[in-house]
Amino acid sequence: MVLKKCLFSCIFLLLIHPTLASGSTDYRQGIHAFREGDFLSALEHFEQAEAAGNSQVTLFYNLGSTHYQLNNLEQASDYFSRISDDEQWGGLALYNLGIIAEDLGQTHQALAYYHQAATQAQTSNVQQLAQAKILQFEGTSSHPSSRQPGFIYIAASLSYDDNLTLTPEDPALETFSGTYLEALIQGRHYLQGNQHQGSSLQAYLFQRLPQDSTLDKETAFSLGYQIHWPVNAWESSWGISFGSYLLDQETYTRDLSLQAEGSYSFEHFDLRLDNQLGLIRGGETFDYLDGWQNRTRIRLLQPGHWELGYQQELNQRKDFTEDPQFISYSPTRFRLFGRLSRDINEQLGVSLRLEGRLSLYPDPEVDGEGNQASSKRQDWRWRAQLGGVYRLNKTFSLFAELQHLNNRSNLAGYDYSSNQLQIGLDAIF
Incomplete structure (x- = not known):
């Protein structure tokens, strides 16, 4: 799971930059704590920003990422699901839902999320990541290299x-x-x-x-x-x-x-x-x-x-x-x-x-x-x-x-x- 968490963090950073200048104090402190690896503090600040009325897509995304780092997979999935229909960030959220499904051993659901992400994503970066995951699942299964024993x-x-x-x-x-x-x-x-x-x-x-x-x-x-x-x-x-x-x-x-x-x-x-x-x-x-x-x-x-x-x-x-x-x-x-x-x-x-x-x-x-x-x-x-x-x-x-x-x-x-x-x-x- 360490490799997946690193990938998650990188995608997270791609999303937070546009809101750094205009975010609330709690929001900015949450970003700082997350980048320092203090995920509990980051979660506390992001939740305070949400309680104060911040309902931006980027906040929900960052809450999902923070919960994931704390291994709160159900809460992470909930926040990403809230923004999965967003035109700009929905594809990225769907990709991350696929990662969570993989962690839970739900391979069929993970593949479904990756297909949705590849179709809905607005950036080639996320599209390529989703396509790589699809190839990993479908490409491997299309040419089984070993026979299951039964x-x-x-x-x-x-x-x-x-x-x-x-x-x-x-x-x-x-x-x-x-x-x-x-x-x-x-x-x-x-x-x-x-x-x-x-x-x-x-x-x-x-x-x-x-x-x-x-x-x-x-x-x-x-x-x-x-x-x-x-x-x-x-x-x-x-x-x-x-x-x-x-x-x-x-x-x-x-x-x-x-x-x-x-x-x-x-x-x-x-x-x-x-x-x-x-x-x-x-x-x-x-x-x-x-x-x-x-x-x-x-x-x-x-x-x-x-x-x-x-x-x-x-x-x-x-x-x-x-x-x-x-x-x-x-x-x-x-x-x-x-x-x-x-x-x-x-x-x-x-x-x-x-x-x-x-x-x-x-x-x-x-x-x-x-x-x-x-x-x-x-x-x-x-x-x-x-x-x-x-x-x-x-x-x-x-x-x-x-x-x-x-x-x-x-x-x-x-x-x-x-x-x-x-x-x-x-x-x-």
Whole structure:
């Protein structure tokens, strides 16, 4: 950061000279203190000048520069943002906002500021500085010199669920409760470049083993290919994957999916968009699931702290038809979700996740006797998850999660709830 602070000081001096002769006493004393390296005194004098009614662009710029020297990045960003639209000094302020974003590790936002600075700056000096930064980011990523190693994630857990099969709340139906084991392994291998620009293979394998041997063993796997490519200040990836889901040894579904993702970093949070279109083929006894599914999701998040999101899911399936019975498997779903996470210390972290989902089915159901439901099915499903993680070291962690799931429907036979407790161990390599 020392080099950046030197660059900041030089730009600061370029800005203050025109106001030296006409500035207030506090303003002049602030400039003198800054040039002597006494940034606390400089800040005090500049703030007194502001309190006295000085609202010049140059004062706000100098306040931003002083806060930066004191490592008050949020305050520095605030003052530079105030003058980012100024015709004369806005380009310089945007350039400095880019430097602050770099210091905060917000590379996408930094690049966006540099692009704005290069366009808006009135002097060739600032334009050249901004272009050099753009070249540093985009030029380097355009020709990745080394391949990112990728990762492997492994997890194993033991869970208890008081309604393993999500049996409807009906006294005539038996509810299965019990324990099960889960194992997951997933990974990514970069064929070229890295997560910013390059290509990668990713794989996923999951298995659930109920303690009750009368219940189905569940297995899922997928293999995919992705291209990662920056678009201005956005990061994007485009991919294709093939997956399958099995119940015991029988295929439940197979799918071919196309994915598109984009992310953009603002000053305090990230915006992430993604879409997945899946072409689905049901197994021999599940052909009513044949069709397609599209999921579009938007998320705002501060990684490791909070997340808010919305997802819309569209389905067009063959549906279940066995004259005269008809059951729709083509709902349109709307999902809202949020998560809060907090680290208690370096080892212990906790999180809370809440989710609500509305499912609307397009056609009324018909039972086995030919009776049509008086209204189309509508389901509200609520989920609450409370989790904790204890980091044993940089590789291994213990985790636990308590979940409550509740589904309410306007049709009889679709109300259910479950409570689940999970404990496990995971590792990332």
